[in-house]
Amino acid sequence: MSAPLTLVGKGRHFASLGIREVTRQAGVVPTSFYRHFRNMDDLGLQLVDELGLVLRRMMREARENVLQADKLIDESVGIFISHAQANRSFFLFMAQGLAGESRAIQEGIRSEMRYFASELANDLRRLKLVDHLSDGDLEMICDLVVRSVAFSLTDLLGVSADDEYQVEQIRKRTTRFLQLIFVGAEHWDNRRP
Amino acid sequence: MSAPLTLVGKGRHFASLGIREVTRQAGVVPTSFYRHFRNMDDLGLQLVDELGLVLRRMMREARENVLQADKLIDESVGIFISHAQANRSFFLFMAQGLAGESRAIQEGIRSEMRYFASELANDLRRLKLVDHLSDGDLEMICDLVVRSVAFSLTDLLGVSADDEYQVEQIRKRTTRFLQLIFVGAEHWDNRRP
DNA sequence: ACTTAATGTGTACGATTGTACACATGTTGT
């Protein structure tokens, strides 16, 4: 399963990978592929499942490290960036899959993102940071947060991991996005019809 | 050039298309491909250029139709959705290209988005809606707006164009995203260090 | 220890791929 990720990490698009290519990278004969996966879509779906684990690990680390609320955004963005770099190929796969050609993979990734957003909503509730928001509004806001971060992901994956200047720019920009969203959230409810 | 778009519209990913496939769709013999494009990447780049035209048409229509500032968001989202549906394949190509395998295409699409964001910033300035914001902050905010809309695009392209209920949900959600961002923008500058 | 299941190998085949080359057809400018 790491073979397709390696190839994706080298710049290939998952949709353009073939069975032979993957098995070659895995150092295995093509027909062995069918011992584990029915086809490339099936492989992709299993990768989505593993992606879920990666995201959960990231969430856990964020929860452990974010102690004071005032550093919440900075810390979270930092953790996100370091995980994105440590699992570069996984996140590349995720970014590709969002507009990929398999509807099932697309839906799988989208579902992981929804889960992530709902967990974020729980955490914010728990930290008593959003008492003035309805559940629906909070969910909407967390969705926007997750989307913004996911989009920053594509920025991040576009630059070399050791180009510290660019990474820092992306970190700052993402942080400002989230600050802006939370400023909006603070002043939100008086705006509802 | 419409052949690859047709294929993308049928659910294929641009990165997985081959020369023969494209020429077959175009009703032309494979070797004719080389009369127009050096390779698939070249084709993709030319599509990005045409995508620019589509986006500019959309901007123009938005500028003509948005008369009162209070309807700005609703109108713009509406225009965006109708254009996205009228040029479904083009926008699918755009969504795919953002995480595609050609760095050049990626950068091309990103550049179109930056241009779009900067035009939006100009318009907001012209409408005197953002006098309290610095240029840098305004640019950041417009960037976030464009990204959010672009992400909604992937939602929109995932549902059938005549599933009116789903489309309406996406329209409402996108509108709320933008409202939230603008609420944040209104209360922004006191937050700067 | 012996059976059973899981996984990898080797060979094979027809379909499809990218691309080279020579040739045909249509279009444009003079």
Place this chain on the structure above:
DNA sequence: ACAACATGTGTACAATCGTACACATTAAGT
């Protein structure tokens, strides 16, 4: 009308593709 050019065609070939099948090896359960 005729040359120059743009575009499409036909043929060809080696490389690669997905996948079927029979067989070998390793791991697990009894």
